[in-house]
Amino acid sequence: MNTIRSIWKLNTIQLQHIRAAHRVRGKAPIYCRTIKERIDELNYKDELYTTRIDIGFPPQKNPKLLSRVEKTEHMKKIKSDKELERKARKCELHLDLDQAKKDWLLTLGPQHKQQVADHYGIFDHLYGEGYFTPYLNLDIFYDIKDDSCLPVYCGNVIKPAEASERPIVNYESDPNTLWTLALTSLDGHLTESDKEYVHWLVVNIPGNQVEKGDVIAEYLRPFPLKGTGYHRYVFVLYKQNKEMSYDIPSVTSPTLEGRTFVTRDWYQKYQDDITPIGLAFYQSDWDSTVKSFFHDILQQKEPVYEYDFDPPYTRPQEWFPRRQPFNLYMDKYRDPKQINKEYLLRKLKNEDPFKAPAPPLKFPNAQLLPRGMPTWLKLHERKIRLRWGRVNDV
Template sequence: MSTALITRLASWNLGYSYQLQQLRMVHIKKIVPQLFPSLEERLRAMDKTLKDPELYKPVNIGLPQPKLSRREEVRKRMEHQKKMKENKELEKLSRKRLLNIPMEEVEATWEVTSGPHHLCNLAEHYGIFKDLFGLAYFVPRVPLKISFDYDEEMVTPVYAGNFIKPREAQLPPEVNYNSNEDTLWTLVLTNPDGHLVDNEAEYLHWFIGNIPGNKVSEGEVVCDYLRPLPPRGTGYHRFVFILYKQEKHVDFSSLKRDLPCHSLEQRTFKTYDFYRDFQDELTPAGIAFFQSDWDSSLKEFFHGTLKMREPSFEFEFPEPYLAPQKFFPKKRFFQMYLDMHRDPKEIQKEILLKRLKKIHPFQKEPELLPFPAAVPLPVDMPRWMKIEARKERVGIGKYRNLFRGNHRPRDEDRTL
């Protein structure tokens, strides 16, 4: 074979392999799926705090942590453990499962050790620091014990996010905390979720300033107490108690409201602006909060006390999407398909008329069949009619309103 022929065949093979390689690359590019960013990656891209972490770094505005000697703390802990191990009576009670742990002492120890950090994490979880102080936070060094007197026998305490109904918090609560007599404090109760006009504002429910020690009753009433009033349909509202420690006597005359204050407009409040104006005199020291939603007692309060119409909110659900109706739908039960495209009010009217035909206005409703789904149907009845008849007997689907209250087939009798 000549050299020219061999050279020609080699060049042809190289060209063919190159074209085949190009086709293979095009084919591979077509079948490689397009990779979209995950939800975590999208959230990170939207997080503006990652662009400049120092600018958006949270700031602690609370009281400083008391500095304890690590050596002294370890020494006390070792002495306590040694003392417990040498106590034979405790060991004997523990072995017999008769040892009673004093929960009051455990709670008191928790309040001064890990309790403040737990409350800080809870407040951050509920978004309280973000909504009240922006990028600032604080560790509540002063434990707050707050309770509402519902009646002579019942007391409703405030913990950290527990649920309290408005009827249980009609009167000002009893507030207790440990402090020296020569200190001054400020107590503020706000609702960051309930403003009817401005989403960024709050309603001021209570403001007591210049409290000597822990004697809340002797403090200066800047704004009197207002019971929780979450409007109907707005879900749960957060009500936050913030205890501030004062550096000196503070003049709150610019914040004073009418006593009693029954105007929601006058109770408009912003904790962020308030702390910015008084940050040199006040330091957040304690926090407690609860959640509350609407109850029937608020109706009379809005009309009788606030002299206004009761606000009510409803969520407007978007209408479900329905594909254009087809003349011959395939693989669909046509009776269910037709009901999907009917007016729901028309269906309800049809079911109501069926129910009215079965009952008498002055007699008891007819007895139900013991096993309605087991009653045989005519053999020549079409399958779709059998399904509808069984649904009507057991009262499921659109036929649920055929029966009222407990006068309906049992769950174990509804097997079609």
């Protein structure tokens, strides 16, 4: 009998998981999943939907890429060069930045661009599980007048006013090849969050002469909405296997009609004849020109996303408010427009359009106020002299 009671008691303790005379909630550790099992469950991803597919060109052998042995020998040679070390230590070593950029583009540049695009979620929102390595460099510049231009790199910020006109696009190409250039906004659709707007689409470009291509969608400037942060605008260059005629309605006016676009569906339809090879993108946020673009060009009200704060609470009026300035207490229950009107009339009372304004008081607090003036009015006058409070709103 004692043996049965001991076994029953042991099982009860294990089920209740009593530790230090306290019953711990949940199952005992012997019945729970391990931390590894729990982490594997949280990080589980279906391979059918998460396996990434390279939709670009295969990597090509670059004669400038050094093998591991050649890199080791090259580093030994540099470290043993005493003259090079002396110039670097004395800040006398000069580098050709243009040549360094060319070497970077021919070696690790495409991989770095791909990593940056992955960081910004460009491939996920364009192609879903697809991605590509941009082996062809795109030189894109916005002309901002005054003999200066603004380049498009990988995620730099360009304001809508600076991108109001279509950019200059250049790349290295054989004149006998055909290309397609597409510019889409990944975050700017006004009604459907899972779709894009095509801002520019030029097809059948001979070589690198973009101006001679067939324009399906005319250039549309970026218009990020106020309160929505930064929007991504992506240029993708596709190489064509033949002359293409896309089944897309032509858009020749700067409107939003016919510009709804889904890159993944469009590419899936023509993937046998086009292959992405070039990539560049920038970010843009709201400025004042977006408002005029909606009003003057799109002929519609500008959507604004801002938080509407509730008006401050004003308690009911009292018959005799204690320890509160008379004027400030009464202003709580007056129309703010009427208060601003009084300040404006007071300011214009002493203004003369034919005379220069009077210089401000050098020592405002040293100027005496009338002896019989109430305390609340003295505080009011001091604030006006020091330009504190509401007087600055006029």
